[in-house]
Amino acid sequence: MNLDTSLELMKKYTNCPDCGSSAVGNGEGTLIIEDNVFERSCKCGWKVLEDHRIKCVAYMTSKRKGKTSGIYEVKIHGKGHKYLPLNELKELSGATRVNQTKKIESWLNTKEGRKWALEVKEASIY
Numbered sequence: 719m720n721l722d723t724s725l726e727l728m729k730k731y732t733n734c735p736d737c738g739s740s741a742v743g744n745g746e747g748t749l750i751i752e753d754n755v756f757e758r759s760c761k762c763g764w765k766v767l768e769d770h771r772i773k774c775v776a777y778m779t780s781k782r783k784g785k786t787s788g789i790y791e792v793k794i795h796g797k798g799h800k801y802l803p804l805n806e807l808k809e810l811s812g813a814t815r816v817n818q819t820k821k822i823e824s825w826l827n828t829k830e831g832r833k834w835a836l837e838v839k840e841a842s843i844y
Contacts, residue, residue, distance in 0.1 A: 719754045719770060727756045727768060734760035754795070754827060770795040772826040772835055774819045777804065778843065788816065789841045792826065803841040810834065 728749070733740045739760050742749045750757040754770040772792050779788035788804035804816060811818075811825035825831045 719751055719756060723770070724751050724756065727758075731758045731766055734762060734764050736760065736764040737762040772823065772832060774823055775799060777816050779804065779816055789843055790816070790822070792835065794835060797836070800835065801841045801843065802835060802838060806838070 734747070737760060739746065739762065741747060741761075742758070745761065747760040748757065756768040756770075757766070759765040772794050775791040775793050777788060777790045779786055786805075789801040790804050790807050791799055791801050793799055807822060807826075808814070808816065811822045811831070813821045813825075826835055
């Protein structure tokens with residue numbers, strides 16, 4: 719998660735909306751920022767989790783003339799859904815099967831993978 723987004727979320731969740739506490743740390747609450755996940759909690763039990771990772775929604779394969787191709791539908795935070803070309807995605811991520819979603823999602827959430835997902839031409843279902 720970039721610094722601007724982290725600072726924006728920290729400002730947005732400075733105070734707990736339930737009890738008004740602004741204390742984080744020393745058992746008062748938590749603030750965890752890892753990769754593209756922001757988590758803030760309070761001693762009263764309130765918790766918020768903002769997950770900005772690219773996630774797999776669905777995939778579809780088809781076989782024509784002995785060749786397998788397909789699409790990989792992902793949800794990109796702030797950008798909506800996008801169809802990615804499956805064969806190219808598998809090759810770039812190092813996955814050998816379409817159902818290796820953890821491996822594919824891990825690669826998509828790297829700097830290189832995120833850039834590729836945003837720039838690649840959207841794949842067609844047909």
